Amino acid sequence: xxxxxxxxxxxxxxxxxxxxxxxxxxxxxxxxxxxxxxxxxxxxxxxxxxxxxxxxxxxxxxxxxxxxxxxxxxxxxxxxxxxxxxxxxxxxxxxxxxxxxxxxxxxxxxxxxxxxxxxxxxxxxxxxxxxxxxxxxxxxxxxxxxxxxxxxxxxxxxxxxxxxxxxxxxxxxxxxxxxxxxxxxxxxxxxxxxxxxxxxxxxxxxxxxxxxxxxxxxxxxxxxxxxxxxxxxxxxxxxxxxxxxxxxxxxxxxxxxxxxxxxxxxxxxxxxxxxxxxxxxxxxxxxxxxxxxxx
Numbered sequence: 001x002x003x004x005x006x007x008x009x010x011x012x013x014x015x016x017x018x019x020x021x022x023x024x025x026x027x028x029x030x031x032x033x034x035x036x037x038x039x040x041x042x043x044x045x046x047x048x049x050x051x052x053x054x055x056x057x058x059x060x061x062x063x064x065x066x067x068x069x070x071x072x073x074x075x076x077x078x079x080x081x082x083x084x085x086x087x088x089x090x091x092x093x094x095x096x097x098x099x100x101x102x103x104x105x106x107x108x109x110x111x112x113x114x115x116x117x118x119x120x121x122x123x124x125x126x127x128x129x130x131x132x133x134x135x136x137x138x139x140x141x142x143x144x145x146x147x148x149x150x151x152x153x154x155x156x157x158x159x160x161x162x163x164x165x166x167x168x169x170x171x172x173x174x175x176x177x178x179x180x181x182x183x184x185x186x187x188x189x190x191x192x193x194x195x196x197x198x199x200x201x202x203x204x205x206x207x208x209x210x211x212x213x214x215x216x217x218x219x220x221x222x223x224x225x226x227x228x229x230x231x232x233x234x235x236x237x238x239x240x241x242x243x244x245x246x247x248x249x250x251x252x253x254x255x256x257x258x259x260x261x262x263x264x265x266x267x268x269x270x271x272x273x274x275x276x277x278x279x280x281x282x283x284x285x286x287x288x289x290x291x292x293x294x295x
Contacts, residue, residue, distance in 0.1 A: 010044040011073060013037055014052060018062055018070035019139055020130055071136040078138075078271075093122050093279035098129030098140035102222040103266060106242040107160070111290060118286055122279050135271060141280050143269040144287075151269055157284070160266040160291045163259035164198055167229050167238035167252040175232070179255050182206035189216035189234035193225045198237050202260040226252075241294055 016026035017037055027034040045052050052066035062070060085094070099108055104126060115124060125140075132138065132145045135153030149156055166185060179185055182203070190213045192199060203211055216234040219225045226243060229236040230251050238252065240259070246252040268284055275281040 007044055007047060010040045010047075012077075013040045014044055014066075015070065015073040015077060017041060017053070017060070018066060019074070019137060021060055021062070023060065067136075074136050074138070094125055095122055095142065095279050095283045096125040096127055096140035097283065098127045098138075098143040100129055100131075100144070100146070102239065102242060103144050103160075104128070105223060106245075107294075114290075115286065119282055122283060124283070132269060138269065138271055141270070141274060141277075142283060142287075144266055145269055146264055146266055148264050149267060151267075153272070154269045155272055155275075156270075157268040157288065158265060159268045159287065160294065161261070162242070162265065163240050163261050164202055164237040165240060165254055165259045166202070166235050166256060167226075167243055167247065167254050168235040169230055169232040170250065170253060171232040172235070173253055173255075178253070179235075182208050182256060182258060183211065185235060186211055186213065189214050191216050191225055191228050191234040191236040192218040193222060193237065194218070194220060198260065198262075201262075202237060202258070205260050206256070206258045 013026060013030060013032075013036075016029050017023055020026055020029070023034045023037045023041075027037045030037070041052060048065075050065045051063050052069065053060040054063060097108070108126065112124070127140050129139070129143050129145070130137070132143055132151060132154075134151065138154065144159060145151070149158065166179075168179075168188065172188070173179075176187055177184075179188065185203075185208070190199060192215065195218065196213075196215075199213065200209075203209055217228065219228060222239060222242075225236050226238065226246065228234065229238070230246065237260070238247075238254065243252060243254075247254050268287060270280065270284065275284055
C-alpha cells in the first residue's frame, strides 16, 4: 500500500476504538456515530486483509494484529503531536492530562483556578482516561491512574493515597437511626462499587468479618455511588479525601473513625523522557505539591 493511499481517517478511527476498546466511546470522541466507526473499521480490515477486532456481544477485543497496529499508531500520533508542538505551537504551552471521572471531578476541577494562578503560561487540556496497562495506552502527556505502581514502559510517581470509610445521608440516619457501632451497618441497605470486595475488607478492619449485609445496589461509577448515598439510597464506602467536602458541608455523615487503606493508590504517569519538556515537568511538580498539601 503506497503511503499516499493510506486510509488515514480509518486508521485514526481504529486508534481511538483500540484505545477505548469501545466503538461507542470512539464515536463520542470523534463526534460520529458508532455505526460509522464500525463501518470504517470493517473497511479497514478488508483493505488490510486481516481482522483487527474480535466482536463480542457487549465488547470488542483486539486481535494480535490489532494490538500491534494500535501500538504503532499510538506512537506515531504522539510523535506527530510532539513535532507539531515543537515547531508550530504559540508561545503559550499546552499540556494534556488524562484522568478518570472521580479524580477529574473531585480533585482536579476544584483546583483549576489555583492551577491558572500558579502556572499562568500553561494551558491544561483535561481528557477522560480509560485504565492504563502499558505505554501503548497513553493518550496524553500525563495520566493519573489507580494501581500498585506497575505500568510497562512508563515512568510513575506515587501521587495520592485514599482511604475508604462508610458514609450516609442525614435523611437515612434520621429514618433508620445513626449507626453507633460497625455491627449496626447490618441494619442499612448497602451500596457497593464494582463488587463486594471493599465492603468485605472494611468489615474485617472493623472487626465484623463475615457479617451479612443488605445489598441495595452495585454501581460502577464512583461519582454515582456518592450521589446515591447523598440521595439516601443506602450506606456506601466513601472515598476520602474525595468525599470530605460532602462531610464538611453536612450532606454526608461519616459515622466511624475506622478507615480501610487499600493497597492501590493514584499514580502520576508519563512516557520516559517526557518530563524533559519544561511545561510537563512543571505540571507534574505542581500536582505532586498539591497532593502533598492535601495529605
